Amino acid sequence: MSTSVQHILDTFDELPEPEKRALVAEIMRRTAKLEFPPLTDADLALAAEELFLELDKREARDE
Numbered sequence: 001m002s003t004s005v006q007h008i009l010d011t012f013d014e015l016p017e018p019e020k021r022a023l024v025a026e027i028m029r030r031t032a033k034l035e036f037p038p039l040t041d042a043d044l045a046l047a048a049e050e051l052f053l054e055l056d057k058r059e060a061r062d063e
Contacts, residue, residue, distance in 0.1 A: 012020060039047075 012023065015023065
């Protein structure tokens with residue numbers, strides 16, 4: 001993940017809940033128009049692994 005994307009995500013985390021919902025709705029509206037290639041099993045496995053690693057980091061930080 002690039003530093004620009006990480007900065008956007010960090011900024012998103014700081015937003016109040018109503019602004020988060022508004023931003024998510026706008027991103028969904030914009031991405032609905034994009035064409036994505038089909039995901040492979042390897043793509044899905046990698047995304048799941050990254051997600052679980054991030055969740056593990058957050059749980060360890062919150063303990």
